[in-house]
Amino acid sequence: MFLPISVTAAGLFYACAVGPVERSRAWIAAWNERGLEALHDVCTDDVVLVEREDVLEASEIHGLAVVKDRYAERMALVGPSQAAVRSIEAVDATRALADMNLHVHGQASGVEGEFRMVHLYTFRGERIARIDEYPDRETALAASGSVVGSWRLVEWTFGDEHPLGPDAVGRLIYSGDGYMSALLARADGFSDALSYSGTWELRGREEVVHRVSVSTRGSFVGRELVREISWVGDDLVLTTPPPVNVLRWRREAG
Numbered sequence: 220m221f222l223p224i225s226v227t228a229a230g231l232f233y234a235c236a237v238g239p240v241e242r243s244r245a246w247i248a249a250w251n252e253r254g255l256e257a258l259h260d261v262c263t264d265d266v267v268l269v270e271r272e273d274v275l276e277a278s279e280i281h282g283l284a285v286v287k288d289r290y291a292e293r294m295a296l297v298g299p300s301q302a303a304v305r306s307i308e309a310v311d312a313t314r315a316l317a318d319m320n321l322h323v324h325g326q327a328s329g330v331e332g333e334f335r336m337v338h339l340y341t342f343r344g345e346r347i348a349r350i351d352e353y354p355d356r357e358t359a360l361a362a363s364g365s366v367v368g369s370w371r372l373v374e375w376t377f378g379d380e381h382p383l384g385p386d387a388v389g390r391l392i393y394s395g396d397g398y399m400s401a402l403l404a405r406a407d408g409f410s411d412a413l414s415y416s417g418t419w420e421l422r423g424r425e426e427v428v429h430r431v432s433v434s435t436r437g438s439f440v441g442r443e444l445v446r447e448i449s450w451v452g453d454d455l456v457l458t459t460p461p462p463v464n465v466l467r468w469r470r471e472a473g
């Protein structure tokens with residue numbers, strides 16, 4: 220029950236870490252190399268730790284000194300830990316999701332082995348300002364409001380109309396490394412199909428931009444398609460500029 224993270228060297232962290240994914244990798248490397256001391260190099264003085272609810276007390280801990288003390292308590296129980304990264308993906312320009320296997324030595328508890336730990340890191344500038352712990356990637360993605368993943372079309376409306384019928388089908392995919400693809404079709408899965416792919420970027424947390432490189436519609440190629448983001452429960456709703464189309468998507472199970 221410890222947070223695995225690291226930065227192999229402080230210099231490497233500051234010189235090479237430019238985005239949240241790179242910073243997260245550096246942080247995890249530092250934790251594996253230097254343990255508690257890495258916290259001083261990568262966290263803000265007012266860092267917040269939100270502990271996972273399933274195995275810990277679900278406390279929200281404020282301040283670098285207190286967070287360090289909390290980790291020291293965990294280490295006293297389970298011993299040193301090493302993190303093996305399963306995946307790291309960007310949530311937006313300031314956040315990254317790190318899915319890890321954490322190996323603990325169990326010096327005091329007598330329990331040695333691996334368990335799953337997922338962290339959502341929020342960066343302020345070069346440093347981590349918040350660490351949220353989760354038991355699995357799916358829970359973390361839902362809690363973060365992340366668009367990363369695969370989405371199934373629930374409904375596409377244009378005013379009171381359904382451009383491809385009320386039972387249209389579709390899939391929207393956002394990868395953690397910045398690529399996206401979308402496909403929309405009638406209920407049979409191919410009639411009047413519209414498909415495009417390219418890269419994506421969040422603007423704040425209110426808009427997503429699709430930069431189209433290939434498409435079944437020639438007018439889309441080379442364009443930036445801006446979509447307003449909103450949420451209905453856990454469903455992702457994308458709204459186009461006028462003339463307004465509203466597409467509601469539901470996350471597909473992994």
